[in-house]
Amino acid sequence: MRILKIQTLRGPNYWSIRRHKLIVMRLDLETLAETPSNEIPGFYEGLVEALPSLEGHYCSPGCRGGFLMRVKEGTMIGHIVEHVALELQELAGMHVGFGRTRETATPGIYQVVIEYLNEEAGRYAGRAAVRLCQSIVDRGRYPKAELEQDIQDLKDFTRDASLGPSTEAIVKEAEKRGIPWMSLEARFLIQLGYGVNQKRMQATMTDNTSILGVELACDKEATKRILAAAGAPVPRG
DSSP, X not given: OEEEEEEEEOSSOXXXXXXXXXXXXXXXXXXXXXXXXXXXXXXXXXXXXXXXXXXXXXXXXXXXXXXXXXXXXXXOHHHHHHHHHHHHHHHXXXXXXXXXXXXXXXXXXXXXXXXXXXXXHHHHHHHHHHHHHXXXXXXXXXXXXXXXXXXXXXXXXXXXXXXXXXXXXHHHHHHHTTXXXXXXXXXXXXEXXXXXXXXXXETTEETTSSHHHHHHHTOHHHHHHHHHHTTOOOOOO
């Protein structure tokens, strides 16, 4: 398997009306393109050994254990990567449940969509899921030490990105009112809303004052990250 591209969605999108935080991974199954899970020797057993908690995934059968039923009967690896990526985030304390897997017009190339709470963690979970599934295909197992490291890394991402008490209170109130929000690239800035309605804040300070702009302009690296994230060309240095 090979990851061709990973995209982060942060707003209204093609895949979901309600879920705005999604990772879209373009995945080339390569030699596994025509091989469902039930035709891979030892794959079901290796997956259950590595992640027994997948028993809680309902999937299309609509019952507990439904996903593992699909794996045992035969489903494509892209679909399995989706569920593994979601479960890794769950094991790290991030409660996500939305995922979609669709084959593209190019045979063997799939779009794997997973929900995230923390962007870096979501992208990491997608890569780790591919690594886990490939290991089970090749060796029939995924080392416990590697799984534990994956979960710890995901927890570290969450801890590092956690909001302060003031910011968290404001963000929760914004969510209650249906106001979208996102973390920006630098200086713990939060953006509320989009387009002409957007507001920037840091802790309890908003962009109604010039303080945030002055502080950002005095931080060369942060300024370049903000400009680059907005699509503006910036010099390396």
